[in-house]
Amino acid sequence: MIDKRYPWQIDDYRYLLKLKGRLPQALLIDGAKGLGGINLANTFIQSLLCENPDLNGNYCGLCNSCSLYSLNSHPDYYCLSVEEDEKAITISSVRATTEFLAVSTHLGHHKVVLVEDANLLNINSSNALLKILEEPPSYAVFILLSDNVGKLLPTIVSRCQKYKLSVPDISVAKAYLADKNIANSEFWLTYNNNCPLFNVEITEEQFDLLIKVLSKPSVDKIYDFTNSIENKNNAIIFEFIIKWLSDLISYKLTGVLKYFTAYEDAFIDLAPKENTSKTFYLQDKLNFLLEWASHPLNHKLQLENILFQYQQVFVK
Ligand SMILES: [Zn+2]
Numbered sequence: 001m002i003d004k005r006y007p008w009q010i011d012d013y014r015y016l017l018k019l020k021g022r023l024p025q026a027l028l029i030d031g032a033k034g035l036g037g038i039n040l041a042n043t044f045i046q047s048l049l050c051e052n053p054d055l056n057g058n059y060c061g062l063c064n065s066c067s068l069y070s071l072n073s074h075p076d077y078y079c080l081s082v083e084e085d086e087k088a089i090t091i092s093s094v095r096a097t098t099e100f101l102a103v104s105t106h107l108g109h110h111k112v113v114l115v116e117d118a119n120l121l122n123i124n125s126s127n128a129l130l131k132i133l134e135e136p137p138s139y140a141v142f143i144l145l146s147d148n149v150g151k152l153l154p155t156i157v158s159r160c161q162k163y164k165l166s167v168p169d170i171s172v173a174k175a176y177l178a179d180k181n182i183a184n185s186e187f188w189l190t191y192n193n194n195c196p197l198f199n200v201e202i203t204e205e206q207f208d209l210l211i212k213v214l215s216k217p218s219v220d221k222i223y224d225f226t227n228s229i230e231n232k233n234n235a236i237i238f239e240f241i242i243k244w245l246s247d248l249i250s251y252k253l254t255g256v257l258k259y260f261t262a263y264e265d266a267f268i269d270l271a272p273k274e275n276t277s278k279t280f281y282l283q284d285k286l287n288f289l290l291e292w293a294s295h296p297l298n299h300k301l302q303l304e305n306i307l308f309q310y311q312q313v314f315v316k
Pocket of ligand 1: 051063064065066
């Protein structure tokens with residue numbers, strides 16, 4: 001039997017299996033992508049559809065339902081997600097869900113709809129989904145996954161029973177990462193709020209150059225870094241600088257770092273020189289630019305401008 005869960009999901013899974021006796025029609029699983037909610041949801045759905053679950057409610061892995069589910073062709077399962085080339089879950093995808101639910105179950109007691117990225121419902125598809133959630137057929141079960149419950153329509157949230165995924169203990173997360181061969185893995189774990197399933201989207205060299213320019217900004221270092229990157233979407237780097245700035249302010253006010261604990265020396269040096277109103281201004285600007293990060297423009301030039309502005313934060 002293949003167990004798709006991660007080591008930190010044992011309690012989460014136990015909780016979900018207990019729900020099987022009093023299953024809500026809509027369950028909202030709240031947790032960052034970095035926690036592997038999709039794997040947990042899939043394991044749980046397989047256990048809901050299994051014809052021969054064990055005493056704890058876990059799936060058998062052998063029955064007809066389990067085989068079909070593993071082949072991704074279970075007739076009582078539908079995944080509502082973003083179609084290729086789309087940025088949001090569309091209203092036509094939600095209509096397909098209605099059609100799926102129109103016919104009663106094929107094999108068991110439930111028809112399960114997984115909403116893979118509920119954050120990506122837009123206002124139209126949210127309203128369409130809400131209509132189904134208001135009067136679902138008795139056999140329908142909805143499982144919604146979300147990274148950011150605040151972005152969902154409150155009327156959808158209020159229809160769901162909520163469950164927040166647990167964040168692993170640091171030792172469990174480190175053990176998981178130990179054999180993954182990721183450079184600076186402990187840094188990235190802290191950076192990602194201890195959620196172990198992160199992608200490092202800059203190279204080790206770019207990382208070193210970025211830390212250097214942020215620690216001791218200079219014209220040379222700005223060009224060293226911007227020359228190391230391709231002219232593409234700056235979102236990852238903007239987020240990095242936003243977190244750096246938030247640590248800078250936090251360090252100045254309270255002496256505590258949240259993300260960049262390994263680089264305290266740089267903050268000892270920077271914090272006394274920092275101009276807080278300039279820092280806040282730059283943070284606002286970066287947050288604004290994040291919304292537009294995928295627009296076509298000269299990304300390299302934009303990044304240079306941001307880093308020159310960063311340098312100014314430390315000039316009296
Ligand atoms: Zn089974």
